[in-house]
Amino acid sequence: MELTARLRVLAELVPQDSRLADVGTDHAYLPVWLILQGRISRAIAADLREGPLGRARETAQQYHVMERIEFRLCDGLSAISPEEVDTISIAGMGGETIASILQDAPWSREKRLLLQPMxxxxxxxxxxxxxxxxxxSEHIAREGNRLYTIWVVKGGRxxxxxxxxxWVGRQTGTDPLRADYLNMMEHKIRRALSGMLASKSRDKTQIDLLQQVLEGIQDMQKELT
Ligand SMILES: C[S@@+](CC[C@H](N)C(=O)[O-])C[C@H]1O[C@@H](n2cnc3c(N)ncnc32)[C@H](O)[C@@H]1O
Structure with a gap:
């Protein structure tokens, strides 16, 4: 079984022998791959909808790991208790959905969270x-011409x-894809800015903020070179 680059980067951030819950698992590629690799022995695969959870069961069946995965039909972490897990992955979802899942489970602050917002x-x-x-820490994966960020998050200040x-995360200067990521984000901000500048109902506060973001990104780009 091959993982895509995005899920592969995420998988490498799961510590050996973790007790993992994969929230929004869909096809369950991540937990199944981790079990096949011997990185984890069991996992909880959760999804909000029956369709994706059915796909998760199919993958587990195909790779003969059905008895190693518990399937939970639930919203976020609502059917998972803190004692069951030490690592939680939430990938391929919008940032607002991820925030709302964490908001409903304050105990998630005590766990290692692997977040990959879209x-x-x-x-x-x-x-x-x-x-x-x-x-x-933040990590970057490339799939074709798309770049994804995967964040390791814990409780704390x-x-x-x-x-x-x-917008682009704190600069640590260690990820080889960081320069490409900053270029992509710079392009995105420039496009948003020129849209705003061209619009009749200009929002000056928003424009100033984006200009500040753009300058900050340019400083980071200089720092990298
Ligand atoms: C695009 S798929 C991502 C699948 C996989 N995590 C990945 O990154 O490849 C998003 C999945 O999240 C599920 N989902 C969306 N909101 C959810 C929620 N509040 N709780 C649990 N699952 C959710 C969807 O049903 C869908 O299966």
Missing amino acids: TSFPDLRGWLQEHQYRIE MEPLTPAEL
């Missing part, structure tokens, strides 16, 4: 910061993030 990055980073979660850091 949208609303600044909102999710801001939400984590306000709710006593700390982003320990983090130094307040600047407007640019809310």
